[in-house]
Amino acid sequence: MDGQAQIVIDKVNHTYRPPRGRPVPALANVSLEVRPREFLALLGPSGCGKSTLLYLVGGFLPTERGRIEVEGKPVIKPGPDRGIVFQHFALFPWKTVRGNILYGLERQGLPRAEREARAQSFIDLVNLNGFEDSYPSQLSGGMKQRTAIARTLAIDPNILLMDEPFGALDAQTRSLMQTELLSIWQRTPKTVIFVTHDVQEAVYLAERVAVMSARPGRIKAIVDIKFGRRDPGIFRSKEFVEKVDELWNLVRDEALKAQEAKAS
Amino acid sequence: MARVEDQAGLAAAEADISQAGARRLDLAFRSGAGVFSVLLLLLFWQGFAHSGRVTPFMLPSFTVVLTYIKNDAIGGDLWINLGLTLYRATVGFLIAAVGGITLGALMSRNKYIHWFFDPIISVGFPMPKIAFLPVIILWLGVYDVAKISIVVFDATFPVVTATLAGIAAVEKELLWSARNMGASERAMMWQIVLPAASPQILTGLQVALPIALIVEIIAEMVMGGYGLGGAMMGASRFANSPGVFAGIVEIAVIGFILIKAMAMIRRRLLIWHQEAAEPTTA
Amino acid sequence: MTAIKTLIRYSPLVLLALLWEALARLNIVDSLALPPLSKVAVAWIDLIRDGELITNGEASLYRAFMGLLLAVLFGGVLGMAMARWRTLDIFVNPLVELFYPLPKSALIPITVLWLGFGDGSKILLIFLACMIPVTIGAYNGARGSEQVLVWSARSMGASRMRMMWDVVMPSALPELLNGIRTGLALAFILLVSSELIVSQQGFGYLIGYLGSTGAYEGMYAVVLTVAFLGFAADRLYQVLMQWLLRWRE
Numbered sequence: 001m002d003g004q005a006q007i008v009i010d011k012v013n014h015t016y017r018p019p020r021g022r023p024v025p026a027l028a029n030v031s032l033e034v035r036p037r038e039f040l041a042l043l044g045p046s047g048c049g050k051s052t053l054l055y056l057v058g059g060f061l062p063t064e065r066g067r068i069e070v071e072g073k074p075v076i077k078p079g080p081d082r083g084i085v086f087q088h089f090a091l092f093p094w095k096t097v098r099g100n101i102l103y104g105l106e107r108q109g110l111p112r113a114e115r116e117a118r119a120q121s122f123i124d125l126v127n128l129n130g131f132e133d134s135y136p137s138q139l140s141g142g143m144k145q146r147t148a149i150a151r152t153l154a155i156d157p158n159i160l161l162m163d164e165p166f167g168a169l170d171a172q173t174r175s176l177m178q179t180e181l182l183s184i185w186q187r188t189p190k191t192v193i194f195v196t197h198d199v200q201e202a203v204y205l206a207e208r209v210a211v212m213s214a215r216p217g218r219i220k221a222i223v224d225i226k227f228g229r230r231d232p233g234i235f236r237s238k239e240f241v242e243k244v245d246e247l248w249n250l251v252r253d254e255a256l257k258a259q260e261a262k263a264s
Numbered sequence: 265m266a267r268v269e270d271q272a273g274l275a276a277a278e279a280d281i282s283q284a285g286a287r288r289l290d291l292a293f294r295s296g297a298g299v300f301s302v303l304l305l306l307l308f309w310q311g312f313a314h315s316g317r318v319t320p321f322m323l324p325s326f327t328v329v330l331t332y333i334k335n336d337a338i339g340g341d342l343w344i345n346l347g348l349t350l351y352r353a354t355v356g357f358l359i360a361a362v363g364g365i366t367l368g369a370l371m372s373r374n375k376y377i378h379w380f381f382d383p384i385i386s387v388g389f390p391m392p393k394i395a396f397l398p399v400i401i402l403w404l405g406v407y408d409v410a411k412i413s414i415v416v417f418d419a420t421f422p423v424v425t426a427t428l429a430g431i432a433a434v435e436k437e438l439l440w441s442a443r444n445m446g447a448s449e450r451a452m453m454w455q456i457v458l459p460a461a462s463p464q465i466l467t468g469l470q471v472a473l474p475i476a477l478i479v480e481i482i483a484e485m486v487m488g489g490y491g492l493g494g495a496m497m498g499a500s501r502f503a504n505s506p507g508v509f510a511g512i513v514e515i516a517v518i519g520f521i522l523i524k525a526m527a528m529i530r531r532r533l534l535i536w537h538q539e540a541a542e543p544t545t546a
Numbered sequence: 547m548t549a550i551k552t553l554i555r556y557s558p559l560v561l562l563a564l565l566w567e568a569l570a571r572l573n574i575v576d577s578l579a580l581p582p583l584s585k586v587a588v589a590w591i592d593l594i595r596d597g598e599l600i601t602n603g604e605a606s607l608y609r610a611f612m613g614l615l616l617a618v619l620f621g622g623v624l625g626m627a628m629a630r631w632r633t634l635d636i637f638v639n640p641l642v643e644l645f646y647p648l649p650k651s652a653l654i655p656i657t658v659l660w661l662g663f664g665d666g667s668k669i670l671l672i673f674l675a676c677m678i679p680v681t682i683g684a685y686n687g688a689r690g691s692e693q694v695l696v697w698s699a700r701s702m703g704a705s706r707m708r709m710m711w712d713v714v715m716p717s718a719l720p721e722l723l724n725g726i727r728t729g730l731a732l733a734f735i736l737l738v739s740s741e742l743i744v745s746q747q748g749f750g751y752l753i754g755y756l757g758s759t760g761a762y763e764g765m766y767a768v769v770l771t772v773a774f775l776g777f778a779a780d781r782l783y784q785v786l787m788q789w790l791l792r793w794r795e
Contacts, residue, residue, distance in 0.1 A: 388777075511655065
């Protein structure tokens with residue numbers, strides 16, 4: 001690998017142990033390196049363990065076999081250096097938009113004036129002005145997700161872990177959010193690991209796509225995406241369509257396997 | 265640059281305001297209907313009592329009962345009885361609330377505590393715990409302590425159960441987000457878990473409050489002495505029919521006020537919670 | 547495997563029983579106020595043998611059963627009728643809301659005033675009190691009847707009555723059964739309470755009698771019997787509920 005890797009995932013195995021029933025292997029010998037400030041997509045069929053891998057990097061699940069290191073240090077618990085954004089937003093429903101964003105800043109012990117200023121700047125960044133004092137139950141799906149993103153960005157993580165963040169949104173909102181995420185990323189570059197099962201989304205957003213196999217997940221292939229421009233017009237360009245095709249071919253067999261596994 | 269969701273959000277906010285107006289109208293209508301029915305009931309009561317079909321003993325007229333209450337109030341007895349019942353029931357409820365939430369929280373954190381108390385809660389819940397009143401009287405005498413104790417005994421169970429259920433239902437992503445932002449393990453319970461579980465915990469409290477009142481009144485009826493229950497039972501023993509009916513009215517009013525107060529507190533505390541409109545029957 | 551799990555789950559109760567026995571025997575707690583569990587067990591057997599527990603038990607359970615049965619019949623019909631006929635609903639609903647927060651124990655002195663100390667007053671008490679949760683359960687259950695199911699039945703020619711029986715009742719069943727379960731617990735509570743306060747027969751009476759004559763072992767025995775019966779009744783009812791609702795996922 002050229003350049004220093006920021007995140008090293010080395011021969012990681014993980015078994016999912018449900019409270020009832022037999023343990024299921026989730027990840028099998030996964031190895032991957034992520035470079036600083038790169039946008040990497042984890043693409044794969046449902047159940048392939050891509051979210052599990054994300055949670056392991058985030059420190060929410062213990063690494064049982066193999067090793068995961070971030071900037072040379074092994075991952076043992078969650079921390080604000082690896083901010084996470086969930087598919088179902090995970091906003092604190094009893095706090096307002098502002099309250100949610102302030103929470104991480106409070107944990108960091110910033111003085112009050114600085115906290116408020118920072119929170120406001122992120123509210124502005126995601127265009128939620130006017131809704132600072134609204135509760136999540138009063139917001140649309142897209143607004144909730146923007147709050148979640150602002151909340152995570154506010155703690156200034158080096159690494160952004162995103163678990164199918166737009167999966168719960170309708171198609172139009174999803175499309176708008178993708179563009180918005182890209183523009184935010186271009187303004188404040190961070191390392192992003194973006195989990196998705198949507199091939200088009202992966203090709204549009206990412207610089208590299210790691211394709212995962214069906215359960216138990218392993219890295220099947222890693223594909224580079226190098227497009228000059230990133231506006232929505234790109235969806236119709238020839239290179240884009242070819243790339244989507246290439247990735248879809250990689251994913252299709254795995255998707256079928258996942259379907260069959262579910263049916264059995 | 266208006267965005268799709270912003271406009272949708274504004275529209276939703278506007279709809280919210282007009283919906284609130286519609287809800288207020290609906291509430292006024294239902295309260296109106298409620299008041300109307302109560303008045304109708306009172307009319308029936310008065311009419312039936314005077315119809316001659318029942319003796320004044322079996323059903324004293326409403327006016328007689330009202331006079332009785334008035335005299336009681338002027339004489340001061342009403343306030344003494346009311347105050348004592350409320351005092352004991354409320355103290356018992358508060359102890360049960362704090363104790364129950366604490367126990368529920370401890371049980372959710374520590375599997376040994378959970379193992380020990382789980383069958384006690386699960387077996388004790390459907391038991392008519394009032395059956396233990398004679399045992400409590402044996403241990404603690406016939407004064408306030410005994411009464412408050414049986415209230416605590418009875419009211420704790422729904423609180424513990426609700427707390428356990430509420431805490432168990434907190435989504436792990438919520439907990440993970442908090443850890444992600446640097447929340448310490450110790451802070452989690454107070455900052456995240458209990459607030460997230462609060463809707464269910466409050467429901468448990470709303471169940472526990474009427475239980476506290478019921479049990480307090482029963483305890484007073486068994487032990488006698490001052491208090492709404494004691495006064496009522498005394499009236500019954502002396503064949504004081506207006507006294508008994510007065511007691512029912514007083515207790516009904518108190519019960520109603522307490523439940524409404526609790527509902528108001530819930531609405532205030534859970535203003536952030538998206539709850540469906542209440543069904544027409546509480 | 548599950549037998550062992552159940553054992554582990556309920557073993558704290560065994561521990562408590564042992565603790566009870568130890569505390570009493572070692573006189574850590576005044577053994578008058580807390581007689582050893584073993585002596586309580588002996589007293590229990592005595593009460594069975596001389597028939598006291600049985601006769602009183604029968605009297606109590608008869609009252610509770612009758613009161614609850616009447617409440618289920620009347621309350622169930624009333625609740626479903628309210629769900630069906632709007633005018634009835636408008637009139638009766640506020641009354642139900644009015645009586646719902648009334649502590650049902652307030653009805654004890656009045657039933658005694660009307661019907662004295664015997665069976666009648668207890669049955670009336672339990673009937674009146676349990677009507678509320680049963681009616682509410684039936685009402686909410688019937689209201690929830692899927693409109694589509696009702697329409698299908700009507701379009702297939704079902705008369706109003708037929709429809710009540712074929713469609714409304716089965717879909718109302720879960721809520722109704724839950725209302726009855728609340729009524730069951732309430733019945734036990736009011737039964738014991740009213741008998742503790744004033745009675746010539748029954749569990750509560752027996753407890754009071756044994757307590758006043760200082761026969762504390764016997765008193766404990768009856769207290770535990772009643773408490774356990776309440777628990778068992780609820781568990782059995784749950785089994786019944788599950789059987790009746792077996793078509794639900």
